[in-house]
Amino acid sequence: MERESRIVMPGEQVSDKPERIGYAFVDKGRTYSTVVGLYSEGKLVPLEGPYEPLPDDMIVGIVSEVRFSGYSVDTNSAYAAFLSSREIRERYEMGDMIFARIQKTDETRSIELGEAKKLPEGRLVRVSAVKIPRIIGKKNSMVDMIRANTGCEVIAGRNGYVWITGKGDSNLAEKAIRMIEAQAHTHGLTDRVAAYLKSQKKA
Amino acid sequence: MGGQGEKPALLVGGRRVDGRGVEDVRPLKIVARVLNDAEGSAYVEWGKNKVLAGVYGPRECIPRHDQSLYRAVVKCRYNMAPFSGAEEHGRSGPNRRSKEISKVIKEAFENVIISENFPKTEISIFVEVLQSDGGTRCAAVTAAAVALADAGIPMKDLIGAVAVCKIDGQMAVDPGKEEDNFGESDMPIAFSPRTGDVLLFQMDGLLTREELARGLELARKASMKIREAQMEAIRKVYDEPKEDRFLLIG
Numbered sequence: 468m469e470r471e472s473r474i475v476m477p478g479e480q481v482s483d484k485p486e487r488i489g490y491a492f493v494d495k496g497r498t499y500s501t502v503v504g505l506y507s508e509g510k511l512v513p514l515e516g517p518y519e520p521l522p523d524d525m526i527v528g529i530v531s532e533v534r535f536s537g538y539s540v541d542t543n544s545a546y547a548a549f550l551s552s553r554e555i556r557e558r559y560e561m562g563d564m565i566f567a568r569i570q571k572t573d574e575t576r577s578i579e580l581g582e583a584k585k586l587p588e589g590r591l592v593r594v595s596a597v598k599i600p601r602i603i604g605k606k607n608s609m610v611d612m613i614r615a616n617t618g619c620e621v622i623a624g625r626n627g628y629v630w631i632t633g634k635g636d637s638n639l640a641e642k643a644i645r646m647i648e649a650q651a652h653t654h655g656l657t658d659r660v661a662a663y664l665k666s667q668k669k670a
Numbered sequence: 671m672g673g674q675g676e677k678p679a680l681l682v683g684g685r686r687v688d689g690r691g692v693e694d695v696r697p698l699k700i701v702a703r704v705l706n707d708a709e710g711s712a713y714v715e716w717g718k719n720k721v722l723a724g725v726y727g728p729r730e731c732i733p734r735h736d737q738s739l740y741r742a743v744v745k746c747r748y749n750m751a752p753f754s755g756a757e758e759h760g761r762s763g764p765n766r767r768s769k770e771i772s773k774v775i776k777e778a779f780e781n782v783i784i785s786e787n788f789p790k791t792e793i794s795i796f797v798e799v800l801q802s803d804g805g806t807r808c809a810a811v812t813a814a815a816v817a818l819a820d821a822g823i824p825m826k827d828l829i830g831a832v833a834v835c836k837i838d839g840q841m842a843v844d845p846g847k848e849e850d851n852f853g854e855s856d857m858p859i860a861f862s863p864r865t866g867d868v869l870l871f872q873m874d875g876l877l878t879r880e881e882l883a884r885g886l887e888l889a890r891k892a893s894m895k896i897r898e899a900q901m902e903a904i905r906k907v908y909d910e911p912k913e914d915r916f917l918l919i920g
Binding site: 649 | 709710727728729730739782784787788789790791819820821822823824825826827828862863864865901904905908911912
């Protein structure tokens, strides 16, 4: 994010050559953006958008249905996920929050989950899925900082659900996450969030 | 075109009823991201028109028989509030006119939304006209485009719409209610500014070939101004980030 980037609009040209860039399309030998995003040097980062499930994504989900052979899981996307009983040793109930890995998706976007772990009681914050990398930060820097300053356990699912336990100052943790979500496209955000957490801790 | 009362002079010395020239668009203000619960939203004030648009999706398509295995289904509901000012609106449910407008707006957006990315889902556009003064379908398209961009739904272009009319024998852009009611012709058009494609085209009244060409040219010019306003509204969301959605007042 340090490099100079500009905000592009849907239909705005990002390159005069046909290029393979995520969230862009090629028309008559030129490349155009499809979303409102930040563009810099062949990389287009969307500023807003729905969650598109990919294999190996770690997501936070809510068990929405207990079925004969497994569980239906709400994943904050248009597509329901299925978690087979074979994949897990625990038993869940409707409403339980889980942290799981996407094993497989197909062209109709049905999601198969695995490696699931039940999350204890906590609060769930729903943010835009494209902001999650910013909330996690480089090598978990941002989320570690929130953990250290609030005493909360924070798990950010790739799908846009962020789970926070109530032991520490979970209100402050949620506020910090909302702050990151609103300012995800700006520079020097880590420092500002650090300053914010410090100032709130004293009060 | 049917209006009530005497037909007023619509064009006096190159000036229109509200003092504009033939190429002038009414003042256009757009604010993006005004609603908390919609995934994308926009509020447009265009002259005396006030239009609010909200977008949901992609989400599970209900009823299931509408669903496509290959793409997202685009749905649109255009609705006029009972207090929007037009005589007989808001009495009960959708009427012939609002169904037609919902349909043409939906079809305009089907051309730009990259729906193949989201099989089995629907993308819903809701447009509420709070106050009307001629040209609400154009304001609706303009607002919905900003709301869709705000929701992050991939599109090939940020589209906008504008109407042109024939008043007292001359072509003029962006007719108000009086010009719509008493003018000789009214022609709303939506463009894809990137390609110049026409995505919505309707016409009331009669025009010659030359007048039509002149109208298209006027609309094309005006659509650039609309695109500017749309882009500015979206940029503002990020230039002045807020944790809460924008308040319309204060």
